[in-house]
Amino acid sequence: MRAFVITGPGRAEVQEVEPPAPLEGEVVVEVERAGVCGTDMEFYSGAMTYLHTGEARYPVRIGHEWAGIVREVGDGVDPAWLGRRVTGDTMLGCGRCARCGAGRQHLCADRYEIGIRHGRPGALAERLPVPAWALQPLPDTVDPTLGALVEPGGNALRAVRAGALEPGERLLVIGPGTIGLLAALIAAAQGVEVHLLGLTEHSLDFARSLGFPHTWTAPPPGPFDAVIDASNGPGSPALAVELVEPGRHVVFIGLSADPSPADTRRLVLKDVTAVGVLSASGGLAGTTELYASGQVDPRPLVAATVSLDEAAMVLAGKRRPEWGTAPKIHIDPRLRR
Known part of the structure; x- marks a missing residue:
């Protein structure tokens, strides 16, 4: 599959990589949309703190704001997830420590962060592995653009x-x-x-x-x-x-x-x-409800949706004049330049 890979400060490319297979308790999501945020830009520039603390290292596959469709399920996962549109939590705690047990998995010392911490691959790719427990279902009224805005x-x-x-x-x-x-x-x-x-x-x-x-x-x-x-x-x-x-x-x-x-x-x-406040953990369901009901419509915040081939340009802070001043850029990994 195609995936966007940052190989060093200011260096990135779209690579052909092995598609993920779902591990026990996981699903594989076909990514419909992924957002680019300031953290992703810091990975591209080399300024991201985790690169200096050892919590992340190049090569990095970024992308933690996403929406997609469950295409595969691993052992122990309810097959009813297949075909469902979802987004999910970025913060993946160990599930064993006191913080995880108290519902604070986003503060787990051993947590992975999708597209950010300890090498967990991100959503700027055609497919994304995610633990089933971290999934947030999306109703039909929440389209891919809204779905990728649930995390922020x-x-x-x-x-x-x-x-x-x-x-x-x-x-x-x-x-x-x-x-x-x-x-x-x-x-x-x-x-x-x-x-x-x-x-x-x-x-x-x-x-x-x-x-x-x-x-x-x-x-x-x-x-x-x-x-x-x-x-x-x-x-x-x-x-x-x-x-x-x-x-x-x-x-x-x-x-x-x-x-x-x-x-x-x-x-x-x-x-x-x-x-x-660190992360969207605990806020995903409430945000989905706000979007689904129409109480909040953040779609005007998205200036453009581009392909993986254009991701490096976006991460470098370059914008086309026709995009205007809306702050968010989305990536659709299914697009071809």
Whole structure:
């Protein structure tokens, strides 16, 4: 089968590789769609932290935002999965440790991460092996584009839940990228007044096109009932603490390349709850329901769908003018250039 393989910093190619056979407890999925995110771009550039900690090494087969159809099942898997459209969890815990036993498999010290950690192959390929327990079924109303947006949407949903907001309250989202915009869409669907903070007016044009009138390029007048930092700015966490209402929640889901200092005295004196969110684990089913019901439609976030042959261009940050300013690019491994 064809698979996209990153062989080193700035080097990648589409290779012919052996297709996966399902192990016990696993299925093999025919990939209909896979999303490209900032983590994938860091693997391509060589900046990804796991490459420096030994948790990942080249060659890497990326892709952890995906949707597809179950084509094969391994021993011990219900054959009813065959032919079903699915997406799935990225984080694959060992299933034996205390964290896995408590439902926190996404924090398992020995976890694999699809397309990211410890060599687990990703979805930029025609077929993908996945443990059956990690699958999330997709109803007919969730098409491949929506299906491949369930994983980033699960991250955003967990961030919104962590904000503990009620309808009519005010949320500030720092960072109008994919996760920030998904959080904004989910919060707005719950009746929350959403404000978005970006670096430039150009970075906020797309947010305004989605119907968000409260956009800012400088810190807006607070306080806000919750603040979600979905940016990669090292100064954003401290700003989030300053702008949140005392006694409420700040949520950190963005990651900076540099340390992000925040004054814990401000957290204490404002009695603020700070929450970190890692992964979509626990948010996949809820996100699927939001998409299936039509309460949230994130499809405008996808600028284009391209083939595996064009993946390297996308990872290098190159965009065609006709794609516009929508933040997400999808890959369809079935396409040929």
